[in-house]
Amino acid sequence: MTVELINTGSELMLGRVLNTHQQWLCRRLSDAGYNVVRQVAVADTGEHIQQAVRESLSRADLVITTGGLGPTSDDITRDLIAQLLCKRLHRDKHVLAQIKAAFKARKRSMIDSVLVQTLVPEGALVLPNPNGTAPGLAIEVNPNPFRPDGAASWLIMLPGPPRELRPMFTDGAMPLLRRVLPSRTAFVCRTLRTSGVPESLVQEAIGKRLHKLVKAGLDVGYCARVGQVDVRLSAKGTRAAVLVREAERVVGRRLGENIYGFDDDDVESSIIRLLTKRKRTLSLAESCTGGLLANRITNVSGASAVFLAGLVTYANSEKENQLGVRPESLRTFGAVSKTVCQEMAQGVREKTGSDYAISVTGIAGPSGGTKMKPVGTVFIGFAGPKGSCVERHFNPFDRQTFKEVTTSQALDLLRRQIKQHDFEGR
Amino acid sequence: MTVELINTGSELMLGRVLNTHQQWLCRRLSDAGYNVVRQVAVADTGEHIQQAVRESLSRADLVITTGGLGPTSDDITRDLIAQLLCKRLHRDKHVLAQIKAAFKARKRSMIDSVLVQTLVPEGALVLPNPNGTAPGLAIEVNPNPFRPDGAASWLIMLPGPPRELRPMFTDGAMPLLRRVLPSRTAFVCRTLRTSGVPESLVQEAIGKRLHKLVKAGLDVGYCARVGQVDVRLSAKGTRAAVLVREAERVVGRRLGENIYGFDDDDVESSIIRLLTKRKRTLSLAESCTGGLLANRITNVSGASAVFLAGLVTYANSEKENQLGVRPESLRTFGAVSKTVCQEMAQGVREKTGSDYAISVTGIAGPSGGTKMKPVGTVFIGFAGPKGSCVERHFNPFDRQTFKEVTTSQALDLLRRQIKQHDFEGR
Numbered sequence: 111m112t113v114e115l116i117n118t119g120s121e122l123m124l125g126r127v128l129n130t131h132q133q134w135l136c137r138r139l140s141d142a143g144y145n146v147v148r149q150v151a152v153a154d155t156g157e158h159i160q161q162a163v164r165e166s167l168s169r170a171d172l173v174i175t176t177g178g179l180g181p182t183s184d185d186i187t188r189d190l191i192a193q194l195l196c197k198r199l200h201r202d203k204h205v206l207a208q209i210k211a212a213f214k215a216r217k218r219s220m221i222d223s224v225l226v227q228t229l230v231p232e233g234a235l236v237l238p239n240p241n242g243t244a245p246g247l248a249i250e251v252n253p254n255p256f257r258p259d260g261a262a263s264w265l266i267m268l269p270g271p272p273r274e275l276r277p278m279f280t281d282g283a284m285p286l287l288r289r290v291l292p293s294r295t296a297f298v299c300r301t302l303r304t305s306g307v308p309e310s311l312v313q314e315a316i317g318k319r320l321h322k323l324v325k326a327g328l329d330v331g332y333c334a335r336v337g338q339v340d341v342r343l344s345a346k347g348t349r350a351a352v353l354v355r356e357a358e359r360v361v362g363r364r365l366g367e368n369i370y371g372f373d374d375d376d377v378e379s380s381i382i383r384l385l386t387k388r389k390r391t392l393s394l395a396e397s398c399t400g401g402l403l404a405n406r407i408t409n410v411s412g413a414s415a416v417f418l419a420g421l422v423t424y425a426n427s428e429k430e431n432q433l434g435v436r437p438e439s440l441r442t443f444g445a446v447s448k449t450v451c452q453e454m455a456q457g458v459r460e461k462t463g464s465d466y467a468i469s470v471t472g473i474a475g476p477s478g479g480t481k482m483k484p485v486g487t488v489f490i491g492f493a494g495p496k497g498s499c500v501e502r503h504f505n506p507f508d509r510q511t512f513k514e515v516t517t518s519q520a521l522d523l524l525r526r527q528i529k530q531h532d533f534e535g536r
Numbered sequence: 537m538t539v540e541l542i543n544t545g546s547e548l549m550l551g552r553v554l555n556t557h558q559q560w561l562c563r564r565l566s567d568a569g570y571n572v573v574r575q576v577a578v579a580d581t582g583e584h585i586q587q588a589v590r591e592s593l594s595r596a597d598l599v600i601t602t603g604g605l606g607p608t609s610d611d612i613t614r615d616l617i618a619q620l621l622c623k624r625l626h627r628d629k630h631v632l633a634q635i636k637a638a639f640k641a642r643k644r645s646m647i648d649s650v651l652v653q654t655l656v657p658e659g660a661l662v663l664p665n666p667n668g669t670a671p672g673l674a675i676e677v678n679p680n681p682f683r684p685d686g687a688a689s690w691l692i693m694l695p696g697p698p699r700e701l702r703p704m705f706t707d708g709a710m711p712l713l714r715r716v717l718p719s720r721t722a723f724v725c726r727t728l729r730t731s732g733v734p735e736s737l738v739q740e741a742i743g744k745r746l747h748k749l750v751k752a753g754l755d756v757g758y759c760a761r762v763g764q765v766d767v768r769l770s771a772k773g774t775r776a777a778v779l780v781r782e783a784e785r786v787v788g789r790r791l792g793e794n795i796y797g798f799d800d801d802d803v804e805s806s807i808i809r810l811l812t813k814r815k816r817t818l819s820l821a822e823s824c825t826g827g828l829l830a831n832r833i834t835n836v837s838g839a840s841a842v843f844l845a846g847l848v849t850y851a852n853s854e855k856e857n858q859l860g861v862r863p864e865s866l867r868t869f870g871a872v873s874k875t876v877c878q879e880m881a882q883g884v885r886e887k888t889g890s891d892y893a894i895s896v897t898g899i900a901g902p903s904g905g906t907k908m909k910p911v912g913t914v915f916i917g918f919a920g921p922k923g924s925c926v927e928r929h930f931n932p933f934d935r936q937t938f939k940e941v942t943t944s945q946a947l948d949l950l951r952r953q954i955k956q957h958d959f960e961g962r
Contacts, residue, residue: 121759123572125563126727126768129555132577137551146549147584151558151575154757158573181736182758183743223743224736271760273937301552310607310650317609317649331580332608333547334697342552394848400834401827404848408826411902411935419854422820422830422846424839428888432845432858462854476837509837511699 111293113144114166117151118159118177118187119270130272131176135279142284143293144172154184160194167263168256172291174283177270179244181224187267188229188247195251195265197231202245205236209243237266237282242274248286264291298354299344302361303375304368305522309334312341315364320357328353338518341365370525377521378406384528385416385466392524393464394420395433395454397445398472398488402517418462423454433457444483446471448500451489455500459493466531467493468524472505474512486512490520492527499527537719539570540592543577544585544603544613545696556698557602561705568710569719570598580610586620593689594682598717600709603696605670607650613693614655614673621677621691623657628671631662635669663692663708668700674712690717724780725770728787729801730794731948735760738767741790746783754779764944767791796951803947804832810954811842811892818950819890820846821859821880823871824898824914828943844888849880859883870909872897874926877915881926885919892957893919894950898931900938912938916946918953925953 115135121127129151136146150166152158159178166173178187192199206228213220227244230236237246246269252262266283268275287293304312309332320330327349331342341361345353362369371380385392396403404420407413421432426445429435434457435450443449454469472488479485486506492499501523505515541561547553555577562572576592578584585604592599604613618625632654639646653670656662663672672695678688692709694701713719730738735758746756753775757768767787771779788795797806811818822829830846833839847858852871855861860883861876869875880895898914905911912932918925927949931941 119759120755120757121766121768122558123562123575124566124725124768124770125559125561125572126725126766127759128559132548133551133554135551136549140550146551147579148588149549149577153573162574180758180760182739184757218734218737221736221740223739273933299550299552308644310647311644313608313649314647329546331546331610332606333545333553334606340547340552342547342550344550396827396830399831400839401822401830401846401848402834404822404827405825405831405939408828408848408850408900409936409939413826414850414904418851419858420827420848420850421858422827422834422848424834424846425844425888428845431887432847461857462851474834478840507699510835513831513835 111144111172111291111295112170113139113146113172113174114170115146115149116159116162116166116173116175117149118154118175119151120153120155120184122151123153131275134272134276135174135176138279138284140297140299142287143295143297144287145295154178154186156186156190159187159190163191163194163265164256167251167254167265168258170263172264172266172287174266174268176268176275179227179246179267179269181227181243185226188231191265191267192231195231195249197233197249199229199231201228202230202236205230205245208238208245212243235286237278237286239269239274239278241277242269242271244269244274246278246282248283250290295346296348296350297344297346298350299342300354300358301373302341302343302358302365302369303338303371304341304365305338305370307339307365307368309339312339312365316341316361319360319364323353323357323360326353328357330357370522377518377525379410381521381525381528382407382410382413382416384525386412388528390465390528391416391418393418393458393462393467395458395467395469396420396422397424397429397454397470398474399470399513399517399520400424402513403468403470403520406517406521418464419458421458429454433461446473446483446487446489448489448502451491451500452493452498455491455493455498465495466524466528468520469493470516470520472516474509476509488516490516490523492523494527494531496531537571537598537717537721538596539565539572539598539600540596541572541575542585542588542592542599542601543575544580544601545577546579546581546610548577549579557701560698560702561600561602564705564710566723566725568713569721569723570713571721580604580612582612582616585613585616589617589620589691590682593677593680593691594684596689598690598692598713600692600694602694602701605653605672605693605695607653607669611652614657617691617693618657621657621675623659623675625655625657627654628656628662631656631671634664634671638669661712663704663712665695665700665704667703668695668697670695670700672704672708674709676716721772722774722776723770723772724776725768726780726784727799728767728769728784728791728795729764729797730767730791731764731796733765733791733794735765738765738791742767742787745786745790749779749783749786752779754783756783796948803944803951805836807947807951807954808833808836808839808842810951812838814954816891816954817842817844819844819884819888819893821884821893821895822846822848823850823855823880823896824900825896825939825943825946826850826900828939829894829896829946832943832947844890845884847884855880859887872899872909872913872915874915874928877917877926878919878924881917881919881924891921892950892954894946895919896942896946898942900935902935914942916942916949918949920953920957922957
């Protein structure tokens with residue numbers, strides 16, 4: 111069972127929009143045992159869309175398109191595919207009623223251009239869109255004129271906006287697929303997320319020891335980020351779960367403490383889990399990361415039980431006012447210094463009464479660097495019931511990468527300190 | 537001059553990683569006048585990579601691949617492409633010296649597996665990688681055995697990590713392309729970013745009036761987000777600039793105040809620009825957005841000149857301690873209420889002495905909702921020298937979308953208020 115995904119949109123080819131559909135759909139399809147072998151993006155032009163659909167239908171059991179179902183002049187996927195498959199379009203009464211109701215609910219008068227969204231190719235199933243006006247469409251192409259053996263393929267068209275596509279895929283497309291194209295292949299995938307070891311050493315540590323399992327069908331992938339490497343273990347078929355479990359044991363033994371989480375389990379989630387279990391609270395004092403640290407912590411559902419407050423003290427005066435950093439420290443050592451960093455962590459811990467506190471102060475750039483403290487210099491501080499510490503890092507990246515990398519380092523320091531404190535506290 | 541982009545990596549097909557290369561590369565290529573007609577992602581397997589490269593070489597003047605150049609066992613792009621083009625690999629001394637130096641600088645001993653990165657197909661140019669060990673490679677495929685007419689194509693291989701790929705593309709690949717495949721086509725693209733008007737009404741307002749320009753070669757695209765629509769105006773050739781400028785005038789007249797920015801010019805950048813020009817300062821009091829608002833503001837280079845502080849008061853006690861919200865207000869109306877929201881904005885404005893302040897309090901979910909205040913309920917407050925106001929919104933989305941949408945609404949309120957205050961202050 112092979113799947114191909116086609117994302118349409120000139121904005122994609124012009125690089126004006128980030129394609130998030132690919133990851134989202136591929137993730138869900140592979141977890142359900144479907145094998146996505148190719149993803150293609152093409153511009154909103156008749157020639158490119160039809161060529162891509164024709165090619166994918168000549169190979170795949172399931173073809174999914176995204177985009178081009180809306181009411182504007184560049185929404186032409188529905189028309190082009192109907193034409194390619196020689197299917198007439200007819201107006202669907204249920205879709206019309208739903209669109210009318212949607213406009214009425216928003217107290218807006220309906221304009222004619224939206225009516226194009228009520229057109230359905232003959233024989234197509236409608237996937238309702240409770241979050242928008244363009245319905246999805248599903249067609250069994252049977253016989254399939256593009257496949258050498260004429261074997262049937264399914265073609266599913268989804269709308270472009272993620273807020274419409276995602277629920278429609280989950281509630282409309284997946285149940286349909288389970289019925290008409292059930293996957294018989296078990297697929298097991300486990301990602302072990304490590305920090306502090308470079309990619310080549312990760313493979314050096316585990317590669318040979320996984321050799322036997324790889325020969326038995328295990329697939330191993332490595333994905334390097336700044337300061338982090340993901341190890342992906344996956345397998346298909348009846349022995350998939352056994353292979354992956356055994357591989358996980360091998361990697362766990364070799365990489366131990368460097369593994370900070372599994373699958374989507376990011377550092378922030380593991381921190382919130384640790385804090386909740388131990389009934390400890392956290393506060394933050396940020397300067398150069400500008401709220402990103404608080405943002406990542408509060409992305410975790412349940413953060414409110416342990417996270418008290420994060421003070422983003424961008425101006426020096428606010429480091430004094432909100433955190434009680436001493437003016438002499440700022441004068442003598444500067445805002446980006448070990449001393450100020452330590453005072454920030456201790457200050458926010460005292461002001462909020464939290465168990466743990468993390469502070470960050472640095473130079474994100476592009477301006478503000480000096481010879482002694484170039485752009486990228488950053489101090490990360492920790493304060494807890496048993497003392498405090500400060501780390502100095504150098505992250506000479508663009509502004510956003512600087513913020514991301516620094517935030518990851520701060521979370522990693524916090525994770526290690528909480529674990530150590532826990533250990534000592536036993 | 538056509539370009540095709542091939543992203544390799546099983547992590548992409550399994551949906552474990554977001555493909556950011558596509559947007560980044562397509563953006564830079566199209567701005568330089570190159571026409572990207574197709575992007576393909578395939579798994580790290582010999583069959584799929586070679587099939588994709590063969591197909592792209594049969595059509596495009598330039599093929600760019602990303603990924604698969606590193607030291608681990610799934611890095612096979614270099615090998616497969618050399619095989620496909622019948623080119624032998626030889627060890628490059630300069631690359632070897634550079635990799636040795638990189639390991640020495642990091643005080644790490646080099647292991648044998650990294651040596652695969654010193655292999656270069658015969659006739660290929662090396663694109664140095666100052667941010668990693670895997671160099672990029674560029675090959676002129678001449679004659680091109682996959683093209684019916686045998687016409688030459690260029691093939692460029694870039695490494696997967698964004699931090700390595702981006703500088704290599706800018707400093708290595710682009711200068712090469714300008715020399716060996718100069719683009720003679722002018723391309724002009726302008727995106728007008730609007731808020732507060734649904735997609736169908738945006739097209740209703742401008743579609744007919746752009747008709748003449750479209751006939752003359754203008755390309756118009758619409759991209760809907762939550763509460764926002766981007767209108768993309770682009771054209772190619774000698775009259776491109778004139779067409780786009782004229783179209784921009786038409787859209788500007790019709791959509792006026794609903795246009796909040798241009799191209800990548802997001803709301804936060806326009807706010808920082810406005811504040812800097814007027815010498816006004818800003819502070820923030822966040823609850824449910826958890827630092828995302830401060831994070832977006834501080835993503836703008838130069839924010840430090842106008843942004844004083846953002847207090848993320850997640851716990852109710854911190855709303856009292858840090859912002860001076862009255863305990864009676866919290867008791868009587870609850871943390872998610874108009875009164876508390878107003879006190880948060882006024883509190884942070886007083887505590888920091890800023891000119892303007894924005895506050896946010898709401899229920900991000902998934903838990904915490906009530907019948908009167910279901911998950912998604914949010915209050916956004918503004919305080920300035922001439923008074924304050926509070927808006928109530930309902931954003932019943934998943935946690936992260938809730939944070940994003942709420943943040944956008946808060947920024948939009950701030951933008952409108954600053955503009956209004958400016959107007960009244962004249």
